[in-house]
Amino acid sequence: MEPRPAAPRPRLCDSLGADQTPSASTLNAARAEARPAGRRAPAVAAVLPAGGSGERMGVPTPKQFCPVLERPLISYTLQALERVCWIKDIVVAVTGENMEAMKGIIQKYQHQRISLVEAGVTRHRSIFNGLKALAGDQPDSKLSKPEVVIIHDAVRPFVEEDVLLKVVTAAKEYGAAGAIRPLVSTVISPSADGCLDHSLERARHRASEMPQAFLFDVIYEAYQQCSDYDLEFGTECLQLALKYGHIKAKLVEGSPDLWKVTYKRDLYAAESIIKERISQHICLVMDTKDENHVGHRLEEVLKDELNHVKVTSRLPCHTGRDLDQIMSEQCYSYVCVNVMTSDFEEIRKLVDMLEESNLSILYPVVVISVYFLDYKSVPFDQKMENLMQIREYAKEVKKRNILLCGLLIYYPQDEHKLQESLRQGATIIATLIKERNSGLVGQLLVA
Numbered sequence: 001m002e003p004r005p006a007a008p009r010p011r012l013c014d015s016l017g018a019d020q021t022p023s024a025s026t027l028n029a030a031r032a033e034a035r036p037a038g039r040r041a042p043a044v045a046a047v048l049p050a051g052g053s054g055e056r057m058g059v060p061t062p063k064q065f066c067p068v069l070e071r072p073l074i075s076y077t078l079q080a081l082e083r084v085c086w087i088k089d090i091v092v093a094v095t096g097e098n099m100e101a102m103k104g105i106i107q108k109y110q111h112q113r114i115s116l117v118e119a120g121v122t123r124h125r126s127i128f129n130g131l132k133a134l135a136g137d138q139p140d141s142k143l144s145k146p147e148v149v150i151i152h153d154a155v156r157p158f159v160e161e162d163v164l165l166k167v168v169t170a171a172k173e174y175g176a177a178g179a180i181r182p183l184v185s186t187v188i189s190p191s192a193d194g195c196l197d198h199s200l201e202r203a204r205h206r207a208s209e210m211p212q213a214f215l216f217d218v219i220y221e222a223y224q225q226c227s228d229y230d231l232e233f234g235t236e237c238l239q240l241a242l243k244y245g246h247i248k249a250k251l252v253e254g255s256p257d258l259w260k261v262t263y264k265r266d267l268y269a270a271e272s273i274i275k276e277r278i279s280q281h282i283c284l285v286m287d288t289k290d291e292n293h294v295g296h297r298l299e300e301v302l303k304d305e306l307n308h309v310k311v312t313s314r315l316p317c318h319t320g321r322d323l324d325q326i327m328s329e330q331c332y333s334y335v336c337v338n339v340m341t342s343d344f345e346e347i348r349k350l351v352d353m354l355e356e357s358n359l360s361i362l363y364p365v366v367v368i369s370v371y372f373l374d375y376k377s378v379p380f381d382q383k384m385e386n387l388m389q390i391r392e393y394a395k396e397v398k399k400r401n402i403l404l405c406g407l408l409i410y411y412p413q414d415e416h417k418l419q420e421s422l423r424q425g426a427t428i429i430a431t432l433i434k435e436r437n438s439g440l441v442g443q444l445l446v447a
């Protein structure tokens, strides 16, 4: 899958600052971009079934709470939906025993617009409970009934605004809509004696994925009429709309990353996709704009080595403006360049700025403190002592989800040797950023 920037794609509401509350007029303007002219934007809510036990994952923790880069999987899905400003409420169905854990996740990762309901013993029953909360059937419910409701599995973290908009727009017109994907394996039907009865022509069939969207009344009435058998054994909401509402859902082609995390391999895949997405931008911090500065040489080598990664450089962080810039860039990888010094001043400033920006709440931020030293010609026992401070300081900042390590780059007079050191340094930097391995925190690597 091609790497995509960690920052969400341009949103309908990107005209707003990250922390601004959209005014009604702004929202309407944003919605106007998203809808055919002359039609009112529907009120949209989402239901996320998250009450499963994840048996196929084969671990004690239900997969929606399994960590990915030390953050529960469900938090990524919530973040994906929260990026969509026109989804007004997100109802999550969790079991009673996981309710407190879910509240803790919402608080720790500062999720917004989330309401919790009790899950059911099956996925359909969990979804039904979420719909009941939106229907306003429950006396203490603060939720208002939406015109359109999105249903999306909590274990499908890679959902983007464009497919959500497609299914919602189609649901408004057809009553129901769902994302589909080409089948990878052929579907076969076994006979009672365990032999092949027949196979389906793969090209004429599709896999039903998520998100799905429905006119609220269509799907709510379908669930209210639903047989116990369907509630117990059904796996397809679109089928309920067809069977009980006689609505033929519009099928929307989805992107490859809509898949559902089901087995352990899916968790590994999710982690590598997230790592790839947050490693798309490297910011070098150096205390000079001098183009001949060796830090700019390193920047150029990094650009050559990592042609798909955005490499920028900026002066050390000193003002609140820098904080805004860091947040807006959503960069999770920093290289702090120190030449012939081994003090920690710049690193401490950068780490404090990153901490203040709350950037490391959602994703681990990699900070690499690079020291250019001609360590073959100058005694650096004293410098080494300073450099070894990195171990203790790194342990401290790890608690804030900042992965700090050091890199000593040989800085010889000889141009050819320097180029070789720069290339080796760039390779190490690229690996540290791509792998984001907390096991290397506090280490001092040498190029």
Ligand SMILES: Nc1ccn([C@@H]2O[C@H](COP(=O)(O)OP(=O)(O)OP(=O)(O)O)[C@@H](O)[C@H]2O)c(=O)n1
Pocket: 048, 049, 050, 051, 052, 053, 054, 055, 056, 057, 062, 063, 064, 093, 119, 120, 121, 122, 123, 124, 126, 127, 153, 154, 155, 260, 261, 262
């Ligand atoms: N009683 C249930 C069962 C499932 N789900 C949710 O429905 C989504 C898709 O279901 P599935 O992948 O089957 O999850 P599990 O049932 O947890 O997985 P398994 O079948 O392996 O146990 C998941 O987000 C799951 O948490 C739910 O809300 N309530």
Ligand SMILES: O=P(O)(O)OC[C@@H](O)[C@@H](O)[C@@H](O)CO
Pocket: 123, 153, 208, 209, 210, 235, 236, 237, 238, 260
């Ligand atoms: O059956 P499971 O509970 O594993 O997952 C539910 C899936 O069937 C469902 O998410 C899609 O197939 C679309 O309906």
